[in-house]
Amino acid sequence: MNFFARQDQARRQSRRLVILFALAVAAIVVAVDLVFLLFFGGMGTATDPGALVLGLAMASLLTLGIIGIGSMYRLASLRQGGAAVATGLGGTPVPGDTHDFHYRRLRNVVEEIAIASGVPVPQLFVLEHEPGINAFAAGYAPADAAIAVTRGALDRLNRDELQGVIAHEFSHVLNGDMRLNIRLMGVLFGILVLAVVGRKILLHGRGARGKDGAPLLLAALALMVVGYIGLFFGRLIKAGVSRQREYLADASAVQFTRQTKGLAGALKKIVGLPDGSKLGNADTEEVAHMLFGDGVGFSSLFATHPPVVERIRALEPSFRPSMVADLQARWQLHPPSGLDEDLAMGLVAEPPPLPGEVAELVVSPPMVVAQVGTPRTDDYVRAGALLGAIPENLRAAAHDREEVVPLLLGLLMAGPGEVRERQQFELAARHDERQARQALDYAERLAELPRLLHLPLAGMAMPALCKRPRPELERFMDSCFALSHADGRISLFEYCLGRLLRVQVRDALDPARAWVPGHRHLSRCAPHAVNLMAVLAQAGHADPGAAMRAYLAGMARVFPRLDSPYRPPADPHRALDEAWPVLDELEPIGKELLLEGLVAAVSHDGRMSVAEAELLRVACACLHCPLPPMLEH
Known part of the structure; x- marks a missing residue:
């Protein structure tokens, strides 16, 4: 089972959780109604059938309200995520x-x-x-x-x-x-809340004596019984969802x-x-x-x-x-x-050397697709080598709450020249002078850092970045957009990295609305998929003829019957800005097919440079399809 099949399974499990939750709630409502009938109907305190029906309806609505409010309260308290x-x-x-x-x-x-x-x-x-x-x-x-x-x-x-x-x-x-686990916490809290209410009433009603105290104790006992029904279903749902995983x-x-x-x-x-x-x-x-x-x-x-x-x-x-x-x-x-x-x-063996910038990787679309979200034997060894290759001062900055923002902004800055000057102007308009200078300083240091290490460094920095105040994170996302769009000549890798950082910060700021597997069919997203394919083919090939052949190789896998000639968009950054949110909502099987096409386009001759591989990794990460750092299995 690959990443996309597991994502589809997660969607089915979420639907299963909703069904189980509905059944558990129904059972609790029935139990409350039976207690109401026994307490009021069986004891003769309510002889009017209309009043009895109204009482049953009120009891059912009250139970549903308590469960619903309990679940919503718990889910709201978990909006900040992990x-x-x-x-x-x-x-x-x-x-x-x-x-x-x-x-x-x-x-x-x-x-x-x-x-x-x-x-x-x-x-x-x-x-x-x-x-x-x-x-x-x-x-x-x-x-x-x-x-x-x-x-x-x-x-x-x-x-x-x-x-x-x-x-x-x-x-x-x-x-x-x-995501399923954290939602399970929320909905089960609503189911279990009746048990909590019953226990509290019973605890505070222990001192009641005589005829005045009997109804209170009976009500508490009834709620405890109903509460244990909720507890039973809660534990059963957790066991059913969790054990096999x-x-x-x-x-x-x-x-x-x-x-x-x-x-x-x-x-x-x-x-x-x-x-x-x-x-x-x-x-x-x-x-x-x-x-x-x-x-x-x-x-x-x-x-x-x-x-x-x-x-x-x-x-x-x-x-x-x-x-x-x-x-x-x-x-x-x-x-x-x-x-x-x-x-x-003792000490572990030395990690293998990293591939050079001009190295070529032998890959195939099915092989790369199988690696999405599924790291394997050599990926762990490669990760250790990547981590060791990042200079200590940059690793320290990635862990520092004060340094992490200028470090990441430095990753997005172009080389010396007109584009960088425009980026400096954009930073100065959004941040204080110190941070703007720090970003420029980090850009100088990062100029010698191989592209293979940019994405790992950005990933290391996320915990420290997410500890910054919300207004600063929103300003950071705005700066990422400005730096990525400072000039049309900025590299596609830098543009995609800026997009990825914004997506990850946005997910961290509002975890409850973070990405989930989508439902869009690939055929409904064809124009955006075609634009993405054309942009990647053009970025990986300086020769227009080779770029066209790469584009056609990708299209043959994704849309074999679609007649769409190779026409790269005039403004690739704008085209991608429009494509990302739509393609991110693709159903898992659609993303799998799209990724096969992207790999076929980038490696239409059976080989892929390290730079192309890193561009593909960042593009896939923007679509929430994480690729390990080692594609050449």
């Missing part, structure tokens, strides 16, 4: 300039995996007061994602094991699970990290240590479906995760349940230390 979930559970943000070894190791692992996945680096949090081994990813889209790990995971897991856990969470980021996430993590021992080792420590994966926070049940391991301890019927031993056996078939006792006995006396295990393993 960071709101992590903060609500007591997560501590990981500083960009931290010197703590465990924090730095976590940040390095997450940055490598984000670069390998072709998505922005998520915000990082640590649940400092949780000794169990657990983690979760939360958010509406990759641009606003947050990953949180427990202190137990940092202390007990070695680097390979931490990689396995983080890769598992990244599979949820790439597969579209996060954990196996898929484990498989994706193994494919990503190229070995099973890391993930299997983390699971063994969960089953072998007393704290396991349990969390002590009172709100754990609400996020149980998005955790790496079972944080609550549900029974098998309501379990949000498969049994840990079964997950280990899926990774290591030779593992036997009897081995659990051996692990528990060994670690009871000497609990594992991730740091000590890292030191014992």
